Amino acid sequence: MSDFEYKFIPPHHAPDERGGKPPAYEKTILDGVIIEKDVAITLRDGVTIYADIYRPENENKAAPLIAWGPYGKHGHTQYSVNFPKAEVDDSNMSDYTAFEAPDPFYWVPHGYAVINVDPRGTWHSEGRATYLSPEEAEDFADVIEWAGTQEWSNGNVGLSGVSYLTSSQWRVAELNPPHLKAINPWEGWTDTYREVVGHGGIPETSFWEYLPGRWGNGLNQIEDLRRETRERPFFDAYWQSKSANLEKIKVPAFICASWTDQALHTRGTLEGFRKISSDEKWLYVHGRKKWAHYYEAESVEMQRAFFDHFLLGKESDLKNWPKVLYEARDAYYQGEEISAKEWPIEGTKYQSLHLGDGTLETEPTPPVTKSYNSTNGESVTFDHTFTKATTLVGHMALRLWLSIEEGDDMDIFVAIQKLDAAGNIVPFAFYAQFEDGPVALGWLRVSHRELDEDASTPFMPVHKHQRELKLMPGEITPVDIEIWPSGTRFAAGESLRLVIQGSDIYDYPKPSVYARHESLRNKGRQTIHMGGKHDSNLLIPILPQ
Incomplete structure (x- = not known):
């Protein structure tokens, strides 16, 4: 067989x-x-x-x-x-x-x-x-x-x-x-x-x-x-x-x-x-x-x-x-069950949020870079505050333009978080046992960035994982990162935060049963290029109100 x-x-x-x-x-x-x-x-x-x-x-x-x-x-x-x-x-x-x-x-x-x-x-x-x-x-x-x-x-x-x-x-x-x-x-x-x-x-x-x-x-x-x-x-x-x-x-x-x-x-x-x-x-x-x-x-x-x-x-x-019944979450164990006809949810509109200097903007941003130490848990964050009530249900996709100073590969970890109007992280249930989880997660070993074009969609990049395409120091490289599906409501004044770093963003003491990634390839500082011809952006799924 x-x-x-x-x-x-x-x-x-x-x-x-x-x-x-x-x-x-x-x-x-x-x-x-x-x-x-x-x-x-x-x-x-x-x-x-x-x-x-x-x-x-x-x-x-x-x-x-x-x-x-x-x-x-x-x-x-x-x-x-x-x-x-x-x-x-x-x-x-x-x-x-x-x-x-x-x-x-x-x-x-x-x-x-x-x-x-x-x-x-x-x-x-x-x-x-x-x-x-x-x-x-x-x-x-x-x-x-x-x-x-x-x-x-x-x-x-x-x-x-x-x-x-x-x-x-x-x-x-x-x-x-x-x-x-x-x-x-x-x-x-x-x-x-x-x-x-x-x-x-x-x-x-x-x-x-x-x-x-x-x-x-x-x-x-x-x-x-x-x-x-x-x-x-x-x-x-x-x-x-x-x-x-x-x-x-x-x-x-x-x-x-x-x-x-x-x-x-x-x-x-x-x-x-x-x-x-x-x-x-x-x-x-x-x-x-x-x-x-x-x-x-x-x-x-x-x-x-x-x-x-x-x-x-x-x-x-x-x-x-209904054919589809989903929970639109507000916070840990808080949310509303809503009916739909299909998955992904009918009427979903995808909007790009463009990465800027610590922000996520609805319009393209001027050229800027942000770098971080990829080996010590340092992260970079980008926030977008909603001016009206917004429900995000479905897949997100992240396009980044990246470069390294040393080595030949990168491991990128991504989290989507919700912030309340005061700027506090809103926690969610996570991995069967935890109460302080994210909205959603994504990952990519950059040498595995080659897409399966037949399987991919604009909102869900799928990677082949069949060979490695190594990086050169100083070379600016575009990558597409799949962020797993989620369903979350944001009130006016609440924010979405994008977190990027070189290791697991969420972790728990062993022997807690949990997904960890401890064999990494990162070295030194890594840079995200944004704006202009390097339009790093986050695609989000917005439901009609």
Whole structure:
């Protein structure tokens, strides 16, 4: 299937080191729920993997909901202990809820069967593990068809879960297995290289380094993600194989994104909605913390309205939904949900703000330069104060003219912030756990500046990441930087701030789980050229009032 050869290593942890017990089929009944532990499922090549199944005790056929991820079907996460800053209300789920997965003791009484799977090569499942790969997608498709043909099943299979459990949905939905009737991607990347491994071509050195240890529990060989990352700095066939073919997806989809997962899921989830070919698709975008929001009662009821319609054939509130519902944020956990017909939002007008001497102007500015030390955290900022209420929803793009004094490359980090009328930074929820985040982020390793002209738009530059174009000291070079989508309201007198520096603008003490970039190429002072023939500018998406 692949035109490259995987590299495998022994697992990072044995299952018993992480609470995984050897498979032993067991069937019990609790509060009207049949619980089947370690159900063996045989894949097309004869490999056996294991699943836990929760289904109704009554004789009614149930709609299977599958949660597919490497974190362990047995593992209930007590978020308040493991991720206290995530603000997940533990009372919103039972002790049988797997990590980032639907709660079986909510869904089963409503006519569903929840299936938590240990994919190939993870935990006690047989075979060698690969992650978000075409091979894994085929395994997932086999399990969908298995679930759709069990005697207790009504034949209508849905998919649910957050993060990896969403990214795996995109991959299997490309294959359109016959019994797959609905998917609910709830925040999950679609392009592993651009959205996780190398933001703007700058290697991500913390979260991606952490994930193999979380995923690599088993008895057999696992894909060597760390080695592949070291040896594949460009977007090649390997990374292409971990990028979803979204246009192939035709199944009905309820997609949830957030503005708050900058550097992880925001971009990919919204690209998922934009690109899938499904005739029936809905988008919901919030500004909250992702795990907490997935399990909140209102969110779960939205999920059920969608699945009730497509999996159970029930009348639900889905018929009243707008195609797009998004939160226009004012501040942390403050905002208004607004309906729209499409994404990007219909009627969006793009306006250029021209960089000047610390300002962002609606008219071109006179020639000026600003320089900063790229290695000590020094930043340069540019502000624009709105004279009337303005709502910015969508993608931003930054065009800069740059030069260096030494070295042959630059790593640029960009943040968009909101300032209140007094000039104070307005914080937002961020990366599932934090309360002081930005409006949006962007990055670029300047040697990766070559654009994919076919994929790019004026508001969303997409880089090829297939070769390096090094810099010469003193040479002034134009670059285009993608800034991830966001949705924020500014009152008259409030300001937008553009921050540029040579390292992560937001960071948190380790071991906090977070995206970091610690392998940088910056040297000395770097200069931004503005005005005249070097019109550095920020393109912003303005909604009609």
